[in-house]
Amino acid sequence: MSHSxxxxxxxxxxxxxxxxxLLVEKGLISTDAIDAVVDLYENDVGPxxxxxxxxxxxVDDAYRERLRANGTAAIAELGYGGFEGGTxxxxxxxxxxxxxxxxxxxxxxxxxxxxxxxSWYKSSAYRARVVAEPRAVLGEFxxxxxxxxxxxxxxxTAEVRYLVLPLRPPGTESLSxxxxxxxxxxxxxxxxxxxxxxxxxxx
Amino acid sequence: MALPPCRVIGAVPDCGCPEVPGLxxxxxxxxxxxxxxxxxxxxxxxxxxxxxxxxxxxxxxxQWEARTFAMSTIVGIEGLGxxxxxxxxxxxxxxxxLHASYYERWLWSTEQRLLRKGTxxxxxxxxWVERLLAGEPVPQRLDPGQAARDRAAIxxxxxxxxxxxxxxxxGDRVRVRRWRHxxxxxxxxxxxxxxxxxxxxxxxxxxPDIGPYEGPLEPVYSVSFHSDxxxxxxxxxxxxxxxxxxxxxxxxx
Numbered sequence: 001m002s003h004s005x006x007x008x009x010x011x012x013x014x015x016x017x018x019x020x021x022l023l024v025e026k027g028l029i030s031t032d033a034i035d036a037v038v039d040l041y042e043n044d045v046g047p048x049x050x051x052x053x054x055x056x057x058x059v060d061d062a063y064r065e066r067l068r069a070n071g072t073a074a075i076a077e078l079g080y081g082g083f084e085g086g087t088x089x090x091x092x093x094x095x096x097x098x099x100x101x102x103x104x105x106x107x108x109x110x111x112x113x114x115x116x117x118x119s120w121y122k123s124s125a126y127r128a129r130v131v132a133e134p135r136a137v138l139g140e141f142x143x144x145x146x147x148x149x150x151x152x153x154x155x156x157t158a159e160v161r162y163l164v165l166p167l168r169p170p171g172t173e174s175l176s177x178x179x180x181x182x183x184x185x186x187x188x189x190x191x192x193x194x195x196x197x198x199x200x201x202x203x
Numbered sequence: 204m205a206l207p208p209c210r211v212i213g214a215v216p217d218c219g220c221p222e223v224p225g226l227x228x229x230x231x232x233x234x235x236x237x238x239x240x241x242x243x244x245x246x247x248x249x250x251x252x253x254x255x256x257x258x259x260x261x262x263x264x265x266q267w268e269a270r271t272f273a274m275s276t277i278v279g280i281e282g283l284g285x286x287x288x289x290x291x292x293x294x295x296x297x298x299x300x301l302h303a304s305y306y307e308r309w310l311w312s313t314e315q316r317l318l319r320k321g322t323x324x325x326x327x328x329x330x331w332v333e334r335l336l337a338g339e340p341v342p343q344r345l346d347p348g349q350a351a352r353d354r355a356a357i358x359x360x361x362x363x364x365x366x367x368x369x370x371x372x373x374g375d376r377v378r379v380r381r382w383r384h385x386x387x388x389x390x391x392x393x394x395x396x397x398x399x400x401x402x403x404x405x406x407x408x409x410x411p412d413i414g415p416y417e418g419p420l421e422p423v424y425s426v427s428f429h430s431d432x433x434x435x436x437x438x439x440x441x442x443x444x445x446x447x448x449x450x451x452x453x454x455x456x
Binding site: 012017018026030032034040084106107112122128133135147153154 | 243244245246247248249251252253254255256258259260261262263264265267268269270271272273274276277278281283289292301304305306307310313314317322323327328329331332334335336341342343344345346347349350351352353354357358359360361362363389390391393405406408411423425433434437439440442443444445446447448449
């Protein structure tokens with residue numbers, strides 16, 4: 001990372017370990033509880049969940065309608081919900097509209113469907129710039145939109161979390177729902193990317 | 204444009220926290236109306252450089268960060284802390300905030316929450332730092348019940364309630380008020396004074412500025428803004444920015 005640290009890097013790691021030691025010693029937090037929460041976000045809660053939501057919406061028009069009408073309830077149908085996802089709104093890309101999400105004030109992100117945010121999402125640069133020069137930022141991710149496309153930036157300033165429903169790539173009519181889910185990247189659901197085009201042909 | 208008057212919306216409650224050097228303490232009972240913005244309020248700022256840099260694609264850089272995230276989450280679930288991590292991180296001195304890594308901020312706020320509740324005492328973490336540096340290992344203790352309880356709690360979160368009485372409706376033109384507490388707010392400075400249009404009613408929530416998150420229940424609106432009205436003319440084709448804003452932040456145009 002390019003940023004410096006106010007304490008030595010090792011100092012912070014030791015302080016984190018000291019806090020864990022203190023809370024374990026006091027009998028307040030158990031080692032396996034910490035392990036369980038770490039494991040949950042490493043293995044069970046991540047962008048694979050959001051990809052299943054997107055793939056379902058691509059193959060099932062009725063589901064897509066429910067997703068539009070009430071994102072929270074439609075996402076819960078697939079078993080996803082919880083912290084940082086109490087109220088979910090799904091914003092749908094179209095040939096005319098491209099959506100991208102941010103939290104300029106901190107790092108709000110839809111954990112149940114995307115897991116924990118990558119460093120760039122939490123960076124000062126992303127938080128500062130994507131509201132003020134979205135096309136320049138998307139360009140850094142290698143995403144160049146047609147000049148006629150309207151960019152919509154969603155700043156997560158209240159207890160609402162957003163998920164972008166990316167466009168289904170062309171030429172994927174014969175793919176199964178599971179195969180479609182494998183094309184849905186994390187960045188395509190944040191809006192800094194698009195879904196993988198298996199034919200490699202621009203949409 | 205004449206600025207609307209600051210509206211006094213409440214008194215700062217007693218934060219009840221122990222004196223910690225360098226920490227912002229609102230004075231109990233005093234109403235503060237100031238135009239102070241935290242360094243965390245970054246939307247529209249210049250000078251932070253590129254977004255895409257080497258190593259930026261991972262959630263964690265090191266394992267202590269994952270454990271810090273977990274401890275912070277468990278402190279909330281188990282009720283071991285006082286105050287929310289988000290508003291407390293905004294109390295960090297600006298230079299500290301900018302220099303600290305993301306999870307260093309979380310570590311700092313977790314320690315503050317524990318101190319403010321009285322769960323830990325000043326100096327106790329420092330004492331353990333010394334013990335670890337002297338070679339003592341981090342103790343281990345297993346509690347499968349707690350592990351299962353905490354893991355299950357993470358999948359439970361209630362949606363916003365329904366807003367019963369709303370001052371604004373979709374399609375209404377609104378202006379973001381130019382008032383501000385010293386302290387937590389969810390109204391970024393880059394939209395204050397700007398005109399926008401109500402796009403949807405999201406639900407009902409506590410006004411974040413009091414308490415924080417102990418203010419009255421109010422409607423929360425999705426409001427759209429044209430980029431020209433926020434940042435002026437740009438080389439980029441006009442875009443639209445949507446924010447979710449509590450009713451107190453808005454006035455009719």
